[in-house]
Amino acid sequence: MPKSHTLFNALVFSLAVGGVSLSAPVAQAADKVTIMVGGYEKQIYLPAKLAESLGYFKDExxxxxxxxxxxxxxxxxQLLAGAVQGVxxxxxxxxxxxxxGKFVESIVQFSQAPGxxxxxxxxxxxxxSAADLKGKSVGVTGLGSSTNFLTHYLVTKAGLQSGDVTSVPVGAGTTFIAAMQQDTIQAxxxxxxxxxxxLxxxxxxxxVDMRTVGATRAALGGTYPAASFYVESDWVDAHKETAQKLANAFxxxxxxxxxxxxxxxxEKMPKDFYVGDKDGYVAALNDGKAMFTPDGVMPEDGPKTVLAVLSQGNKDIQGKPxxxxxxxxxxxxKKVK
Known part of the structure; x- marks a missing residue:
């Protein structure tokens, strides 16, 4: 037998003894995805941390x-700058x-009420009433944020002009509470x-309460799809397999x-999310978890309500196709098994 054959057979034998199969598939590297969450301690965005905690991302x-x-x-x-793949x-x-002129799209709709x-x-x-906010400073998470959009709608619906109320970016949680305690904001x-x-x-x-679908319809005139997982449209087109895996997990x-x-x-959430009051956290979640969709599908009437709300006095939207x-x-x- 030629010496080369002898060396080859010896190599095969040593690999077999070592438990390595020549036919075993090479492990695929996991798809790396960076997602920015607009405050992952907020219950409205709970599905992000929960998916991580349950191991559903790794399963995919x-x-x-x-x-x-x-x-x-x-x-x-951060998404538009290319620093993250999804929000x-x-x-x-x-x-x-x-x-x-920017195209992004929700590929998993988490909720059907703002919360x-x-x-x-x-x-x-x-x-x-919202009309009494005239001349007041009102807290929002950030200028141009969804809380700012909704606040703008509520005050203009009440007959005020946008300039009648001052929006103050105060974030959420401790910073929001401090701003109210210090009277930096009155609402x-x-x-x-x-x-x-x-409370x-x-x-x-x-x-104004928008934690349930019913209360949201009363305040905004329809179902208001809120928390979602959205990405740039071009990214979806180029990464359909990864998009499907993310949809599966969510x-x-x-x-x-x-x-x-x-x-x-x-019990699956980080303990610091309770902010020292687990019973209160559970009670709030119990009252509000009906806001979440059971399947990630966009509510049929939701987008029209959102457009109507954003169009109320918003010059960036008005008249735009x-x-x-x-x-x-x-x-x-809809492809998730």
Whole structure:
């Protein structure tokens, strides 16, 4: 036998003894995806951290890094700059950006209600309606954020001009609470668990509630698809396989939310998200988890409501031809088994 054959056979034997199969497939590297979340401690964006905690990203062969950015508008800017591949934020940015010539689309719709509340400081009992916000400073997460869009709609619907109210970017959580305590803002729009923290201490009262679908319809005139996972349209076209994997992970997460109690869901979240009040966190989640869609599909009447809200006094939107069909797709979520 030629010497080369002898060496080859020896190599095959040694690999077999070492437990290495020559026919075994080479492990594929996980798809690396960086996602910016507009405040991942907020309950409205809970599916992002929950998917990570449940291991659903890894199950799909994804290496997902979640970055935290308190204001959704800043997360949007990171996406447009190419620093991240996707954003967990409000769907309304997809509509707003199209008016500015930028095309992004929601590929998984997390919620069908904003989960937001306009709170009024207990120091200002004179504020009993949105019309009473005239001359006041009102807190939003950031200028150009979804909370700013919604606040603008509420005050213009009440008959005020945009200049009648001063929007102050105060973020959420501790910074929002501090701004209200210091009277930097007299009212403001925020989410859970910040809402419950201020209501528990009686430092604020509810002016407009948008935590449920019913309350949202009363406030905004229809279903308002809010928290979503959105990406640039060009990225979707070039990365359909990765987009499908992300949709798989998020839809499985939404199914988990719809089939488990608030207490069970809370156990999967980082403990610091409770902000020292686990019972309050669970209670808020129990009251609000119906806002989440069970399947990631865009509510049929939702995009039209969002466009109507954004068009209310918003010069960036008014008169612009918006193709709502290009602001979202259910292509991927409907393929999830």
């Amino acid at each position: 062969g994804l290496d997902v890094e979640l970055l935290n950015e308190p204001a959704g508008v800043d997360a949007e800017n 967990v934020g409000f769907y309304d940015h997809c509509v707003d950006l199209q008016a500015k 937001e509340v306009e709170l009024v400081s207990a120091k200002h009992p004179e504020i009993k 403001g729009m925020t989410t859970e668990p910040t809402i419950s923290r201020l 528990k201490t009686k430092e604020a009262t509810v002016l 839809v499985k997460t939404l199914r988990f939310i719809s089939s488990h109690s608030a207490a069970e869901i809370a 918006i193709d709502l069909s290009k602001t979202y797709t259910s292509e991927f979520v």
